[in-house]
Amino acid sequence: MLEALTSLIALQALDTSADAARRRIDDMPVAERALDAAVAAAKAVVDEAKTKVEANGAARRTLEKDVATIDGRMAKFEEHKAAVKTNQEFQALNHEIEVAQTTKxxxxxxILALMDEADSFNSALKDAEGVLVDRRLASDADRAAMNVDRRALEAELAQLASQRSAATPAVPAEMLAKYGQIVKSRKGLAVAAMVAGHCTACHVRLRPHIEQQVRRNDSILPCDSCQRILYYVAPPAHNAPADPAPAAII
Ligand SMILES: [Zn+2]
Incomplete structure (x- = not known):
């Protein structure tokens, strides 16, 4: 195989690996935002449940104060009973006591209804707090795993960059520039294998004389359709089933 072609294939392998690593790193903020959103949603449920518990407690305290006020009034009515002189006064006082008792x-x-409601609100709050704790733990674990992955990918990128620096001097400057051009215009893939007379990147069937030339691997030849640099890999000698062709990258 032409040395420059071997170098370009190696360069492409390094760049493809680096692209994949960078994409995984670039996807991480989205995943992190999803984790934050899941925790925030669980927190919102807790806050809403807390608000209900607090409102219930406040309503109950208000009613209990009202009951205490009525108790005070009733105690005064009882005191007045001793001082009552006429039957009419006695009946009026009894009426006041009855009204107070009905109100109380x-x-x-x-208050009892609010206490029942408080039980269900407290139970909902406890459940929501449990979900929040679980979600925070899961989020922390996912984030820690993501940080480990990020560091590994960054180390891989550094290694790929140094391998790339070592590999580029083997490629003639003009060819390196051409490679860079195709990488930019063709989604990061400038070098593609030819399999069964087809470009594996765009899946176009090559003209027979181009196919023959590519088979020799002794020159830099572009695909008729996508202009990627083609190379040939001989199929395995035995009749093992071939790997399925990758999806076309246009
Ligand atoms: Zn092609």
Whole structure:
């Protein structure tokens, strides 16, 4: 194989690996935002449940104050009973006591209803807090794993960069420039294998005389259709089933 072609294939392998590593790093902020959003959603459920518990408690305290006020009034009515002189006064006082008792009883019913509601609100709050704790733990674990991955990918990128620096001097400057041009215009892939007379990047069938030339691997030949630099890999000698062709990269 032409030495420059071997160098270009090696360069492409390094650049493809680096692209894949960079894409994985670039995807991480999206994944991190998804983790943050999941925690924030669980926190919002906790906050809403807390608001309900607090509002319930405040409503109950107000009613309990009202009951205490009525108790105070009723105690005064009882004191007045001793001082009552006429039957009319006695009946009026009893009426006041009855009204107060009815009001107190209605307030106590409301307090009981609020206490029932408080049980379900407290239970919902406990559940929501449990979900939040789980989600925070899962988020922390995912983030830690992501940081480990990020460091590994950064180390891989540094290694690929140094391998690339070592590999580029073997490629003639003009060819390196051409390679760079195709990489830019063809989604990072400038060098493609020819399999069964087809370019594996764009899947176009090559003209027979081009196919024959590519088979020799002794010159730099572009694909008729996508202009990527082609090379030939001989199929395995035995009749092993070939790997499925990758999807076309146009
Ligand atoms: Zn092609």
């Amino acid at each position: 009883s209605a307030l106590e019913d409301q």
